[in-house]
Amino acid sequence: MDILPILSTLKRHKTAAGLIVLQIALTCAIVCNALFLIFQRIERINADTGADEQALVTFSLASMARVENPEPQTQADLAALRQVPGVASVSLTNQYPYGRSSNNSGVRLTPDTTRSSRIVASHYTTGPGFIGTMGLKLVEGRDFEPNEFVPGSTLDANPDPRVPAVIINKTMAERLWPGESALGKAVYVYGNEPQRVVGVVRDLPSPNPGSEDENALNTMMFPVQPSFRGGGFMIRVAPGADREAVLKAATAKLLANSPGLRRVIRDQETLVKLRADYYRQDRSMIQLLAGVCVGLLVVTAFGIVGLASFWVQQRTRMIGTRRALGATRGQILRYFQTENLLLSSAGIVLGMIGAYGISLLLMTNYELPRLPWIYLPIGALVLWTLGQIAVFAPARRAAALPPVAALRGG
Numbered sequence: 001m002d003i004l005p006i007l008s009t010l011k012r013h014k015t016a017a018g019l020i021v022l023q024i025a026l027t028c029a030i031v032c033n034a035l036f037l038i039f040q041r042i043e044r045i046n047a048d049t050g051a052d053e054q055a056l057v058t059f060s061l062a063s064m065a066r067v068e069n070p071e072p073q074t075q076a077d078l079a080a081l082r083q084v085p086g087v088a089s090v091s092l093t094n095q096y097p098y099g100r101s102s103n104n105s106g107v108r109l110t111p112d113t114t115r116s117s118r119i120v121a122s123h124y125t126t127g128p129g130f131i132g133t134m135g136l137k138l139v140e141g142r143d144f145e146p147n148e149f150v151p152g153s154t155l156d157a158n159p160d161p162r163v164p165a166v167i168i169n170k171t172m173a174e175r176l177w178p179g180e181s182a183l184g185k186a187v188y189v190y191g192n193e194p195q196r197v198v199g200v201v202r203d204l205p206s207p208n209p210g211s212e213d214e215n216a217l218n219t220m221m222f223p224v225q226p227s228f229r230g231g232g233f234m235i236r237v238a239p240g241a242d243r244e245a246v247l248k249a250a251t252a253k254l255l256a257n258s259p260g261l262r263r264v265i266r267d268q269e270t271l272v273k274l275r276a277d278y279y280r281q282d283r284s285m286i287q288l289l290a291g292v293c294v295g296l297l298v299v300t301a302f303g304i305v306g307l308a309s310f311w312v313q314q315r316t317r318m319i320g321t322r323r324a325l326g327a328t329r330g331q332i333l334r335y336f337q338t339e340n341l342l343l344s345s346a347g348i349v350l351g352m353i354g355a356y357g358i359s360l361l362l363m364t365n366y367e368l369p370r371l372p373w374i375y376l377p378i379g380a381l382v383l384w385t386l387g388q389i390a391v392f393a394p395a396r397r398a399a400a401l402p403p404v405a406a407l408r409g410g
Contacts, residue, residue, distance in 0.1 A: 028351020052135025
């Protein structure tokens, strides 16, 4: 179809055409960035942490009475929990995914304490069986051996404790030694004595998974047995057992295990619930952005429909003349569709420029990543499709006008 008559007609309706182009441009700019933020949040929410979260429950204890030597009581607590029906395994840890506390430490590759840390990593101190309880997967090396575990009280009394081993996640290993095996390499976290890497897990979730900070992806474990005073119990529930029931029975067991300590249970929850709470704001953001996208697309669609309907009424004589000269219904339909395609394309080009402008603004003020280019053709395709759908009904009414009726109506 010759587009010169279409361009000539649009020149006579510059104001209306300009308004619809600006509306499409604004919608394109906002929708492209909103879609990027939506998919970014969805990817974050659905990210695999490497842990078997469906089978895990956790809680911590607080004692109203002072305990000078908590290790014996801690071992008695662990033994009592293993007797609870539905408990497959249990371990102690100083922190857990989606928890309120986060311990981080600088990691050096040399013993020189005057030099700045190479990276910062989330720092787990764990008791025996933590890897199996969490359901983590070793990709290199081994788990901690029994003789490598150090009581947590040793760290409090010794400013330079001897902690022999460390297990790190794959992300941290690749950052410290790109393209090399991490096994046997030394890091310095506890004092001037090296900790040798004895294992690498595929992933180990930090307490703040999905954080924009790249250091949040680095995690490591040390064989430092926490006590009930400074750690949380992580329980792996046996297949088929009810998580809530096991959690309730486990907490009741520990309260009965030491009545003289007057202990209270804190932060008892399933990891599924902790994950849902942790990502609540992200889900709210997705709903808000999706609502904005839908609202803008609806308003734009109604604008296209209104403008096309108005132009059909204004061009009744032109349509009748073209029909009388032999134009088919299909040609009339394609005329309005082509006209809309030109307007949409102009708006999309301006919108793409605006989308990058908004992206730069978000990068500067909110430290968000740059808008990937792939979202520009996605936004363009959405708006092109929307424009063709919106203009179809008015264009079809125009094409259905009989030549005589169209000429009389003019």
